[in-house]
Amino acid sequence: MQYVSTRGHTLGTFTDVLLSGLAPDGGLAMPQSIPVLGTDQLEQLRHLSYPDLAYEVMRPFISDIPERDLRQLLQKTYQADTFGSPEITPLTPLGTSGLYLLELSNGPTLAFKDIAMQFLGHAFEYVLERENRRINILGATSGDTGSAAEYAMLGKDRINVFMLSPRGRMSRFQQAQMYSLNEPNIHNIAVEGVFDDCQDLVKAVNADAEFKARYDIGAVNSINWGRVLAQAVYYFRGYFALKLPAGAEADFCVPSGNFGNVFAGYLAKLMGLPIGQLVVASNENSVLNEFFEHGTYHVWPAERVAVTSSPSMDIGKASNFERYLYLISGQDAQQTQQWWEAVAGGQPVTLTGTLHWPHVTASGFRSGQSSHAQRLDTIRRIDREYGRLIDPHTADGVFVGERLKRAGIPMICLETALPAKFEETVYEAVGRLPERPERFAGLEARSRYASELPNDSEALKALIARALVARTLGDS
Numbered sequence: 021m022q023y024v025s026t027r028g029h030t031l032g033t034f035t036d037v038l039l040s041g042l043a044p045d046g047g048l049a050m051p052q053s054i055p056v057l058g059t060d061q062l063e064q065l066r067h068l069s070y071p072d073l074a075y076e077v078m079r080p081f082i083s084d085i086p087e088r089d090l091r092q093l094l095q096k097t098y099q100a101d102t103f104g105s106p107e108i109t110p111l112t113p114l115g116t117s118g119l120y121l122l123e124l125s126n127g128p129t130l131a132f133k134d135i136a137m138q139f140l141g142h143a144f145e146y147v148l149e150r151e152n153r154r155i156n157i158l159g160a161t162s163g164d165t166g167s168a169a170e171y172a173m174l175g176k177d178r179i180n181v182f183m184l185s186p187r188g189r190m191s192r193f194q195q196a197q198m199y200s201l202n203e204p205n206i207h208n209i210a211v212e213g214v215f216d217d218c219q220d221l222v223k224a225v226n227a228d229a230e231f232k233a234r235y236d237i238g239a240v241n242s243i244n245w246g247r248v249l250a251q252a253v254y255y256f257r258g259y260f261a262l263k264l265p266a267g268a269e270a271d272f273c274v275p276s277g278n279f280g281n282v283f284a285g286y287l288a289k290l291m292g293l294p295i296g297q298l299v300v301a302s303n304e305n306s307v308l309n310e311f312f313e314h315g316t317y318h319v320w321p322a323e324r325v326a327v328t329s330s331p332s333m334d335i336g337k338a339s340n341f342e343r344y345l346y347l348i349s350g351q352d353a354q355q356t357q358q359w360w361e362a363v364a365g366g367q368p369v370t371l372t373g374t375l376h377w378p379h380v381t382a383s384g385f386r387s388g389q390s391s392h393a394q395r396l397d398t399i400r401r402i403d404r405e406y407g408r409l410i411d412p413h414t415a416d417g418v419f420v421g422e423r424l425k426r427a428g429i430p431m432i433c434l435e436t437a438l439p440a441k442f443e444e445t446v447y448e449a450v451g452r453l454p455e456r457p458e459r460f461a462g463l464e465a466r467s468r469y470a471s472e473l474p475n476d477s478e479a480l481k482a483l484i485a486r487a488l489v490a491r492t493l494g495d496s
């Protein structure tokens with residue numbers, strides 16, 4: 021399988037795009053074609069174990085890792101020890117409502133991002149070893165991505181992680197989860213600023229091509245194709261767990277921010293999985309809902325993005341959305357580029373009434389949004405009616421999913437984090453603290469290891485250079 025950029029450049033094979041962020045032309049990596057599985061082929065996947073299913077779903081997109089090695093990578097990644105059960109992503113019905121929770125958050129950091137990030141950890145290690153390379157991952161996080169990346173890269177020889185986070189602005193649990201790591205290859209950097217400042221620092225370092233090349237700077241952000249691909253697997257898994265007759269439809273509802281998770285669902289649908297509606301759930305930051313309701317997409321400036329009680333969805337620019345528009349345009353790179361230049365320049369792009377709108381409608385996407393009050397009410401109600409505590413992001417999904425539930429068609433809501441990770445909001449909703457997995461007992465009391473950094477890219481570069489010199493000396 022060859023990959024191309026959404027802006028037209030040819031990019032190479034899977035391992036070529038795995039380690040890189042944006043394509044050189046500013047676009048995102050996409051497979052040249054998307055293989056479609058027939059009903060008989062789908063039926064053969066029904067009873068596979070998670071790693072075997074992952075192999076069958078991902079294999080067509082990965083032509084440059086030998087079968088044995090890829091199987092081994094997936095076996096190593098999707099273990100009951102890491103994800104709490106051999107199902108990896110168990111499906112739980114909410115009573116007889118026809119709503120289901122697909123549990124994606126039983127991994128090391130209690131959010132769905134572990135599922136793809138754990139794969140990336142093993143896949144990076146494999147490719148770097150094969151090519152005798154090293155990489156220094158530089159990223160910015162508002163909470164979940166950073167911890168998932170750090171726990172996935174822990175102790176990996178050829179990888180260092182430099183993760184910027186806005187000092188004092190994550191949930192107490194999230195801060196403690198990251199800053200309590202005391203590992204030679206993990207560098208937490210608490211920046212004097214907000215999340216956008218962290219992201220700008222990463223951009224500034226990446227803009228320095230000389231520094232970037234000299235220090236092998238890489239990324240694992242949400243546009244990483246390996247993450248999208250690994251996420252497609254659990255849509256298959258969730259669908260098969262319903263035990264529907266062959267070909268019967270199911271709907272999915274996905275709490276969304278950067279459009280990475282739900283885009284993976286769209287990939288599964290394009291591969292032939294009988295998904296009817298793909299419901300995008302937004303919080304108060306409703307750029308995606310605006311598009312699917314009114315046909316207009318535009319980026320919200322940072323000052324318009326609200327700080328909400330489902331913070332991992334506080335995003336004004338859905339970085340994976342370009343992939344969707346690229347497919348909607350009929351893989352027309354020129355059209356995609358034109359749209360994206362408009363969006364980047366602050367102009368809205370409206371697709372209603374154009375040749376493209378019927379493709380949007382046909383793609384099965386629906387959407388909705390939730391407010392703080394609706395989020396709290398949903399957490400309370402699902403607890404009362406089904407005895408099940410959910411986190412604020414999952415609550416956004418359940419709230420929207422309930423509204424768009426079709427009679428007789430199951431609606432699978434993706435559980436994107438465990439309530440323990442956002443206990444302040446859960447406490448506000450139900451007046452008690454959620455259970456916390458034992459390994460996190462007393463987390464907040466542990467020692468913290470984070471460097472403090474002013475909002476200054478030169479200071480960041482100096483910190484990276486110093487840390488790498490120290491590591492090299494320590495290694496030898």
Ligand SMILES: *Cc1c(COP(=O)(O)O)cnc(C)c1O
Nearest residue numbers: 164276277278279280281332436
């Ligand atoms: C990252 C995240 C989301 C949003 O996922 P996208 O792939 O960015 O759309 C939703 N909920 C939680 C808990 C997250 O960590």
